[in-house]
Amino acid sequence: MQTLTSAPSSQAVSNEPFLVIDGVSKVYPTPKGPYTVLDNISLEVAEGEFICVIGHSGCGKSTLLDLVSGFGQPTRGEVRLESVPIREPGPDRMVVFQNYSLLPWMSAAENVALAVNNVFPHLKRNGGARTIVDSHLAMVGLSEAADKKPGSLSGGMKQRVSIARALALQPKVLILDEPFGALDPITKEELQEELLKIWQEHKVTVLMITHSIDEALFLADRVVMMTNGPAATIGEILELPFPRPRQRSQLMEMPEYYDYRNRALDFLYRRFAHDDQ
Amino acid sequence: MSVATSRGLQARKAPWAPLAKRATPYIVCVGGFLIAWQILSVILGEARLPGPINVVVQTWDPYISQPFYDDGGTSKGLGWQILISLQRVAIGYSLSAVVGIAIGGMLGMSRFIGTGFDPVVQVLRTVPPLAWFPISLMVFQDANTSAVFVIFITAIWPIIINTAVGIREIPQDYTNVARVLKLRKGAYIREIVIPATVPYVFTGLRIAVGLAWLAIVAAEMLKADGGIGYFIWDAYNAGGDSSSSQIVLAIIYVGIVGLLLDRLVAFAGRKFSKGAA
Numbered sequence: 001m002q003t004l005t006s007a008p009s010s011q012a013v014s015n016e017p018f019l020v021i022d023g024v025s026k027v028y029p030t031p032k033g034p035y036t037v038l039d040n041i042s043l044e045v046a047e048g049e050f051i052c053v054i055g056h057s058g059c060g061k062s063t064l065l066d067l068v069s070g071f072g073q074p075t076r077g078e079v080r081l082e083s084v085p086i087r088e089p090g091p092d093r094m095v096v097f098q099n100y101s102l103l104p105w106m107s108a109a110e111n112v113a114l115a116v117n118n119v120f121p122h123l124k125r126n127g128g129a130r131t132i133v134d135s136h137l138a139m140v141g142l143s144e145a146a147d148k149k150p151g152s153l154s155g156g157m158k159q160r161v162s163i164a165r166a167l168a169l170q171p172k173v174l175i176l177d178e179p180f181g182a183l184d185p186i187t188k189e190e191l192q193e194e195l196l197k198i199w200q201e202h203k204v205t206v207l208m209i210t211h212s213i214d215e216a217l218f219l220a221d222r223v224v225m226m227t228n229g230p231a232a233t234i235g236e237i238l239e240l241p242f243p244r245p246r247q248r249s250q251l252m253e254m255p256e257y258y259d260y261r262n263r264a265l266d267f268l269y270r271r272f273a274h275d276d277q
Numbered sequence: 278m279s280v281a282t283s284r285g286l287q288a289r290k291a292p293w294a295p296l297a298k299r300a301t302p303y304i305v306c307v308g309g310f311l312i313a314w315q316i317l318s319v320i321l322g323e324a325r326l327p328g329p330i331n332v333v334v335q336t337w338d339p340y341i342s343q344p345f346y347d348d349g350g351t352s353k354g355l356g357w358q359i360l361i362s363l364q365r366v367a368i369g370y371s372l373s374a375v376v377g378i379a380i381g382g383m384l385g386m387s388r389f390i391g392t393g394f395d396p397v398v399q400v401l402r403t404v405p406p407l408a409w410f411p412i413s414l415m416v417f418q419d420a421n422t423s424a425v426f427v428i429f430i431t432a433i434w435p436i437i438i439n440t441a442v443g444i445r446e447i448p449q450d451y452t453n454v455a456r457v458l459k460l461r462k463g464a465y466i467r468e469i470v471i472p473a474t475v476p477y478v479f480t481g482l483r484i485a486v487g488l489a490w491l492a493i494v495a496a497e498m499l500k501a502d503g504g505i506g507y508f509i510w511d512a513y514n515a516g517g518d519s520s521s522s523q524i525v526l527a528i529i530y531v532g533i534v535g536l537l538l539d540r541l542v543a544f545a546g547r548k549f550s551k552g553a554a
């Protein structure tokens with residue numbers, strides 16, 4: 001809505017990593033005094049990396065990703081993408097929302113087209129937008145359903161449209177907030193595999209919130225595990241050495257897989273077990 | 278879900294069931310109502326309350342059989358009287374729709390105006406339609422214009438309120454999409470605000486058409502040349518043998534026309550909502 005001309009591109013030589021979360025805290029004022037959600041979190045993400053953030057409900061995972069997408073502003077510290085501080089949402093950090101956030105009065109193709117036409121207005125005139133829309137719907141296997149409205153699509157299909165819309169904008173960072181949480185297990189596994197394929201083809205940097213340890217281990221380069229709120233912080237980061245392209249069945253047969261799985265389980269259910277569980 | 282769908286299928290199969298079976302509840306209940314009415318008429322005496330048979334017999338010629346006779350002046354068939362009333366409603370209601378949507382849009386878009394004018398709206402919307410009549414007679418010095426104004430001022434409040442609520446209740450999902458895409462103001466209003474608000478506007482329009490029809494009949498009874506309300510009051514004042522039957526017949530017509538207006542606006546609402554509701 002604000003028509004800020006895109007921030008000065010920081011091709012200027014800097015050795016700073018692609019995405020830097022630099023000592024951010026998020027504090028909400030409440031009648032009972034300040035409530036600290038996130039406390040002094042720092043994380044550096046390389047370009048093209050796949051990061052999964054995992055932690056119990058209410059630990060501030062979504063708040064952290066909001067600071068990257070720009071929907072929220074940190075109380076202290078800052079988030080920088082290519083050395084430019086993030087101040088507001090923008091299509092270079094496209095979000096795949098938990099509840100899809102498709103406009104129900106538009107068909108799948110129109111939902112994607114609204115985004116493409118708005119972000120690449122110059123393509124609208126020479127018909128390039130239509131090509132981008134079609135190719136991205138095809139990429140998520142939805143060419144057949146392009147003219148259907150979200151109301152007649154299944155949850156998995158809606159999430160595919162949402163992913164197609166996000167990737168059609170060629171974002172620098174793709175942010176997914178529990179994208180597969182509401183899907184049945186089979187659809188979930190299918191979409192995980194497709195997301196990995198798309199990620200490898202697009203070389204996009206991904207930040208994804210998940211509740212599922214297995215999902216994180218299958219997808220991520222690194223799994224960021226957060227401590228419980230209030231004043232949540234990063235408790236431990238698992239660097240996953242599993243080779244790519246990954247196959248779920250092969251992964252499950254690797255003994256290391258269970259080492260990492262146990263470390264994550266230990267973190268979530270023993271060291272930082274949820275209070276009310 | 279599957280249960281709901283299978284029920285839906287059964288409901289859709291119903292038209293194939295024998296017609297008589299579907300008509301039975303209507304025949305039994307409406308018939309029972311008519312019989313009760315006839316019995317009540319016999320008890321009270323048909324001069325005080327004509328039964329359904331009296332009504333049909335006494336008003337058949339000319340009121341039922343010739344809806345469009347015209348003996349000059351205000352002596353017209355019920356078809357003409359209803360058209361006169363509908364014409365007043367059409368003018369007043371169209372004006373209230375245009376003005377109401379515009380004002381409601383402003384109240385919904387601006388928190389400042391919305392909050393500031395809320396007391397005015399809340400007080401004025403509870404004023405009964407006829408309370409506006411004397412003041413509008415004084416202002417307009419003309420019964421017909423005053424009747425149209427009463428329609429306008431009666432119908433406008435639900436339209437204003439529902440439009441404003443519709444805009445305020447735009448789901449955050451949609452505004453988040455607008456923010457991340459950096460939709461320009463014009464595109465935001467055209468692609469998101471209007472389609473998301475249409476179902477609310479039509480809720481207001483539907484309430485408004487009912488109120489408008491209530492108000493016109495009452496206003497015409499007070500002071501008007503022609504119209505179905507005038508016809509009822511005129512029949513009462515005439516005090517002839519069939520007066521009460523004429524009144525009952527007119528009431529039935531008023532009810533049927535009110536129902537049709539309601540269904541018409543509901544139908545238009547479904548057409549325009551494009552699956553947003």
